[in-house]
Amino acid sequence: MTNTNEFINHLASKLGRPTPIETPPPVEISVPQYRLSNTEERASIFLQNWQALGGKGAIVKSDNDMLQCLKEWFGDLPVTWFKDNPQALIAWDMLPSIAESAFSTLNWPLTRYTQSSLDPRDRYSIAAHAELGITSSDLGIALSGTIVMNSDPLRGRAVSLLPPRHLAFIETTKIRNNLFEVLEEISALGTPPAAIEMISGPSRTSDIEMDLSIGVHGPIEVYVVVTDN
Amino acid sequence: MTMYNLTTDQRVDKALADNFLRQATRRATDRLRNNKYKASDELGNWEEWRNAGETIRKHVIANLDFYLHQLIEQMEKRGVHVHLAKTPADAVGIVRNIVREHDAKNVLKSKSMISEEIHLNHALEEDGAAAVETDLGEYIIQIAGEPPSHIIVPAMHKTRQQVADLFEPIAGHALSSDTPTLTRFVRIQMREQFLRGDIGITGCNFAVANTGSIVMVTNEGNGRMVSTLPRVQITLMGMERIVPSFRELDIMLNLLARSATGQRLSSYTTILTPPKKSADSDGPEEYHLVILDHNRSEILGDKLFRTALNCIRCGACFNVCPVYRQLGGHAYGSVYSGPIGSVITPLLEKDWKKWGHLPYFSSLCGACTEGCPVRIPLHDLLVKLRMRKTQSGHTPQVEQQIFKAYRYLFTREKTLRRALRLGAHLQWPFVRNHRITGGPAPLSNWTKSRTLPMVAPKPFMQIWADLNNKR
Numbered sequence: 001m002t003n004t005n006e007f008i009n010h011l012a013s014k015l016g017r018p019t020p021i022e023t024p025p026p027v028e029i030s031v032p033q034y035r036l037s038n039t040e041e042r043a044s045i046f047l048q049n050w051q052a053l054g055g056k057g058a059i060v061k062s063d064n065d066m067l068q069c070l071k072e073w074f075g076d077l078p079v080t081w082f083k084d085n086p087q088a089l090i091a092w093d094m095l096p097s098i099a100e101s102a103f104s105t106l107n108w109p110l111t112r113y114t115q116s117s118l119d120p121r122d123r124y125s126i127a128a129h130a131e132l133g134i135t136s137s138d139l140g141i142a143l144s145g146t147i148v149m150n151s152d153p154l155r156g157r158a159v160s161l162l163p164p165r166h167l168a169f170i171e172t173t174k175i176r177n178n179l180f181e182v183l184e185e186i187s188a189l190g191t192p193p194a195a196i197e198m199i200s201g202p203s204r205t206s207d208i209e210m211d212l213s214i215g216v217h218g219p220i221e222v223y224v225v226v227t228d229n
Numbered sequence: 230m231t232m233y234n235l236t237t238d239q240r241v242d243k244a245l246a247d248n249f250l251r252q253a254t255r256r257a258t259d260r261l262r263n264n265k266y267k268a269s270d271e272l273g274n275w276e277e278w279r280n281a282g283e284t285i286r287k288h289v290i291a292n293l294d295f296y297l298h299q300l301i302e303q304m305e306k307r308g309v310h311v312h313l314a315k316t317p318a319d320a321v322g323i324v325r326n327i328v329r330e331h332d333a334k335n336v337l338k339s340k341s342m343i344s345e346e347i348h349l350n351h352a353l354e355e356d357g358a359a360a361v362e363t364d365l366g367e368y369i370i371q372i373a374g375e376p377p378s379h380i381i382v383p384a385m386h387k388t389r390q391q392v393a394d395l396f397e398p399i400a401g402h403a404l405s406s407d408t409p410t411l412t413r414f415v416r417i418q419m420r421e422q423f424l425r426g427d428i429g430i431t432g433c434n435f436a437v438a439n440t441g442s443i444v445m446v447t448n449e450g451n452g453r454m455v456s457t458l459p460r461v462q463i464t465l466m467g468m469e470r471i472v473p474s475f476r477e478l479d480i481m482l483n484l485l486a487r488s489a490t491g492q493r494l495s496s497y498t499t500i501l502t503p504p505k506k507s508a509d510s511d512g513p514e515e516y517h518l519v520i521l522d523h524n525r526s527e528i529l530g531d532k533l534f535r536t537a538l539n540c541i542r543c544g545a546c547f548n549v550c551p552v553y554r555q556l557g558g559h560a561y562g563s564v565y566s567g568p569i570g571s572v573i574t575p576l577l578e579k580d581w582k583k584w585g586h587l588p589y590f591s592s593l594c595g596a597c598t599e600g601c602p603v604r605i606p607l608h609d610l611l612v613k614l615r616m617r618k619t620q621s622g623h624t625p626q627v628e629q630q631i632f633k634a635y636r637y638l639f640t641r642e643k644t645l646r647r648a649l650r651l652g653a654h655l656q657w658p659f660v661r662n663h664r665i666t667g668g669p670a671p672l673s674n675w676t677k678s679r680t681l682p683m684v685a686p687k688p689f690m691q692i693w694a695d696l697n698n699k700r
């Protein structure tokens with residue numbers, strides 16, 4: 001193993017000067033960034049792009065809209081799922097209240113991932129056997145149809161990863177124009193969380209004869225509900 | 230691995246005779262290239278993004294010592310184990326030790342070109358702790374025992390039937406060769422491995438110096454699996470893979486996703502700032518970052534070639550290169566193929582004997598330079614590498630003799646005239662339709678596959694002199 005100072009000094013000698021002590025002045029960057037004029041437009045473009053990637057999405061404005069939307073997407077499936085697996089719906093500890101109340105009205109009980117077991121391997125197994133993973137989303141990107149999720153103790157990273165379906169909730173006001181704005185906002189928070197996951201559509205691969213195939217490792221079906229209060 | 234035992238000529242012949250390979254290469258490169266055009270055109274100001282990308286990369290490389298130091302400090306402050314590897318052997322040793330210490334049985338890997346560069350899989354196999362490749366393409370070539378043929382789509386040279394044949398012994402039953410069946414098989418097969426994984430090994434697309442973060446992009450989600458589920462994670466990174474902060478990351482991620490596959494962002498872009506917080510339910514508790522030099526510091530100190538370190542491994546130069554498009558990646562014989570592979574392999578490996586052919590795997594058309602999102606002057610670097618190779622005395626004897634003879638003749642006018650006159654006479658047995666089509670060695674090396682224009686019966690110098698006389 002090489003000592004850090006030795007390694008860094010070696011690079012400095014290759015660069016022909018001592019290592020700067022202060023952060024070098026940042027380079028100027030001027031690229032025209034993609035911008036939309038208002039929240040409504042951002043929500044609608046976000047949805048369009050999310051759908052173009054193969055995701056399902058809808059904007060809901062009321063509790064009733066939410067119920068309709070979930071019923072339309074999943075119908076009686078959850079009821080069938082529960083017969084075999086009472087933990088078919090696995091979720092973060094906290095979801096937006098409009099989502100929480102919809103699930104209780106529908107009588108679709110949610111298993112909270114972090115409380116599902118003390119042993120991580122058991123938790124993974126529960127999540128992998130679930131039918132639907134449910135999360136919220138901290139931010140969205142209109143340009144790329146992306147949802148952004150910061151990790152934290154009440155949120156399992158596996159919930160959006162292991163089940164074959166992933167459903168996320170996001171508020172219209174959280175949708176940004178582009179990646180730059182999202183990264184800027186996250187930087188402003190100080191030390192980033194252990195993981196920031198940016199998800200744009202379902203898991204995909206073109207590794208066999210360049211033939212697009214969905215769902216090789218991550219979720220096969222992805223859903224976003226954009227809530228507009 | 231048979232591929233590695235062949236000579237360059239044999240590999241090229243093999244590639245040229247493989248119709249499926251050539252067709253597949255063209256299909257893959259066409260698709261990726263066209264997707265890139267769409268994704269870069271849609272920005273409407275691609276050149277400005279390229280400018281920004283080039284500026285950022287140059288700035289990072291010019292201050293690599295500072296940023297690397299900052300990255301290491303940030304990482305260590307939070308309890309990440311940072312390992313600095315001078316050579317591939319050092320890097321392999323570090324990973325081997327970690328695997329041994331944990332007595333790990335299930336080692337999972339997401340895509341990492343560094344792991345290919347250091348031939349990690351081979352070493353772990355010897356220890357009985359083989360790492361399973363989890364990227365579909367990498368998994369296919371791992372079973373086939375072959376190196377990647379494209380940096381983005383490593384198994385593009387395999388037919389779906391070949392893939393089905395490779396999977397069948399693992400499945401234990403016949404598999405139909407349609408893509409959904411094959412993909413589903415891998416999903417089920419790999420799932421169990423993911424859930425049991427002890428150690429995850431990942432690559433690193435970018436490391437953010439001021440936050441101490443690692444950025445990974447995948448489309449399949451295997452990168453997320455490998456960095457979320459195992460208790461221990463090892464990330465391998467080339468020491469140049471740095472951005473100063475999130476501000477520059479925006480530009481680099483846009484350039485990478487758009488240039489590599491034509492996406493606005495890859496399906497999964499993950500920014501890890503490890504290790505996990507103690508209350509977090511998922512993510513590795515123990516995190517190792519292995520930073521590899523492997524002569525990158527030599528390239529850093531070499532003003533002629535420093536820009537080669539700016540590469541973000543997007544593969545765009547592969548997709549526009551007429552040589553790559555004809556041959557695919559295996560003919561190069563190196564881990565990194567395509568134009569950038571031809572540039573960096575001789576510099577990283579420092580072995581002209583083995584890699585001296587690479588700078589010649591180019592028509593010098595410049596398409597690579599034009600396609601590169603960070604504006605690396607690839608074709609220019611290839612010419613300079615040829616020069617380096619010649620200066621180091623590694624050109625073949627015949628070539629050296631020919632150029633000596635050339636210099637000799639062209640610095641002596643009378644002798645040149647005499648030689649041309651002689652040539653005009655001696656060439657006749659080999660001339661067909663005004664072209665020289667054969668001849669003794671070393672000329673035959675050329676005429677085996679091409680013809681030469683014949684020496685004019687009346688040399689230009691004579692024609693010129695006659696014209697002057699007439700005036």
Ligand code: SF4
Nearest residue numbers: 540541543544546601
């Ligand atoms: S040299 Fe340029 S085009 Fe080629 S892989 Fe690197 S960044 Fe991409």
